[in-house]
Amino acid sequence: MAEIAFEEQVAAYRRELLLHCYRLLGSLTDAEDVLQETLLAAWRGLDGFEGRASLRSWLYRIATNRCLNALRDRGRRVPPEPKPPFEPPPPSRHGDVPWLQPYPDTLLVPDAAPGPEARCTAREAVELAFVAALQRLPPRQAAALVLCDVLGYPLGEAAPMLDATPAAVKGLLQRARATLGRQPSDAGQTSGAGQASVPERELVRRFADAFTAGDVDTLVTLLTDDAWLAMPPAPHEYHGVAAIAAFLRASTAWSADLPVLLVPTRANGQPAFTCRLGGQPAGVIVLTLSGERVRGITRFLVLDEDSLSRFEPRC
Numbered sequence: 681m682a683e684i685a686f687e688e689q690v691a692a693y694r695r696e697l698l699l700h701c702y703r704l705l706g707s708l709t710d711a712e713d714v715l716q717e718t719l720l721a722a723w724r725g726l727d728g729f730e731g732r733a734s735l736r737s738w739l740y741r742i743a744t745n746r747c748l749n750a751l752r753d754r755g756r757r758v759p760p761e762p763k764p765p766f767e768p769p770p771p772s773r774h775g776d777v778p779w780l781q782p783y784p785d786t787l788l789v790p791d792a793a794p795g796p797e798a799r800c801t802a803r804e805a806v807e808l809a810f811v812a813a814l815q816r817l818p819p820r821q822a823a824a825l826v827l828c829d830v831l832g833y834p835l836g837e838a839a840p841m842l843d844a845t846p847a848a849v850k851g852l853l854q855r856a857r858a859t860l861g862r863q864p865s866d867a868g869q870t871s872g873a874g875q876a877s878v879p880e881r882e883l884v885r886r887f888a889d890a891f892t893a894g895d896v897d898t899l900v901t902l903l904t905d906d907a908w909l910a911m912p913p914a915p916h917e918y919h920g921v922a923a924i925a926a927f928l929r930a931s932t933a934w935s936a937d938l939p940v941l942l943v944p945t946r947a948n949g950q951p952a953f954t955c956r957l958g959g960q961p962a963g964v965i966v967l968t969l970s971g972e973r974v975r976g977i978t979r980f981l982v983l984d985e986d987s988l989s990r991f992e993p994r995c
Contacts (some may be wrong), residue, residue: 681744681930683965689860690719690739691846692977693759694715695789696717696789697715697739697743698711698715699711699783699787699788701714701718701746701749702811703748703826704751704814704823704826705747706749706756706777706779706781706811706812706815706921707751707757708781708782708783710757712749714743717750718719718742721742722738722739722759725742733840735802737837740831740833740918744827744841744842747819750818751819753883756777756779756815758778759778759779760913761778761914762913762983763913764894766930766931766934768930768931769918769926769976771776771915772917773914773917774916775912775917775952776816776915777812777815777816777912778875778912779913780808780812780912780980781980782947782948782952782967782980782982783806783811783944783948784946784947785945785948786871786991788834794831795831795833796832796839797829797833797834798829799830803949806948806949807824807968808948808968809968809976814826817859817860821852821853821855823842824838824852824853825856825857825860826855827858827877828844828849828853834848844967847899852880876951880951883969883972884967886898886902887899887902887946888931888942892943894932894940895934896928896932900924904970904975905920905921906920906975906979907919907921907973908924908975909923909977909978910977910978911981913981920936921971934959940956941955941956941957942965943992945964945991947964949955950968952966952967953965954988955979957966961983961985961987963980963981963982963983963988964981964991966976966979966980974987
């Protein structure tokens with residue numbers, strides 16, 4: 681009976697805790713593992729929970745520290761670099777967050793009543809660019825930023841979650857904000873996790889038609905001048921229309937005889953597709969939009985059926 685009561689108590693927080701772990705870890709796979717560790721630790725420590733903080737805050741404290749422990753003890757679990765089946769052109773640069781994974785919009789829930797300290801909107805706080813930027817911060821700075829600027833916890837409440845003083849958390853937060861303020865953002869203007877606008881739907885449809893047909897000439901007309909293409913966990917990135925076009929031409933030449941199927945979905949509050957090539961799983965493509973153009977293409981090389989199915993509509 682106690683286990684049933686515990687499950688009922690924490691059920692309302694499962695999804696937001698999963699999203700919290702994902703923001704800090706950048707990997708849905710790792711976030712799910714740490715969430716299970718969090719719930720097990722909470723169950724074992726339930727007798728010691730004396731109600732001095734809300735149940736939600738207590739769970740966030742456990743989840744935050746489990747994420748920090750995972751990063752300290754395991755480090756970033758970098759997946760093996762995939763080898764392309766064709767000779768790609770030289771990349772513009774190499775990405776530094778190869779463990780980044782997409783997050784299905786079907787798992788999103790609004791952060792429950794973010795406090796007045798929150799600085800990030802729900803849309804901004806789940807976009808790929810923001811999650812990637814968090815991965816580049818020292819873990820405790822990232823945790824302070826998420827607790828205070830995303831969830832809206834004041835310093836006095838965030839401090840015990842990080843086993844720190846309010847002054848120490850303030851320092852972590854200031855350094856995190858300063859670093860993010862200096863980083864160029866890859867985020868365009870998307871419509872967020874809600875209903876897509878008519879222009880967005882038309883742009884996404886045109887992208888899908890051109891991509892499916894292997895029509896690189898049309899694809900590049902949809903891009904902004906500063907567009908980029910990334911393919912986690914492969915580190916290769918292509919920046920600028922010419923570089924992206926060169927990669928797409930090499931890729932489509934190799935796959936010319938294989939039928940391409942794109943199924944519309946959403947990930948990280950952004951328009952996305954699952955991709956199958958010759959009937960086999962070939963990844964999840966997430967688009968970053970800017971106005972009526974595509975600014976970013978992130979093609980996650982998800983190659984197993986179970987991972988891909990999480991993004992596909994249920995019948």
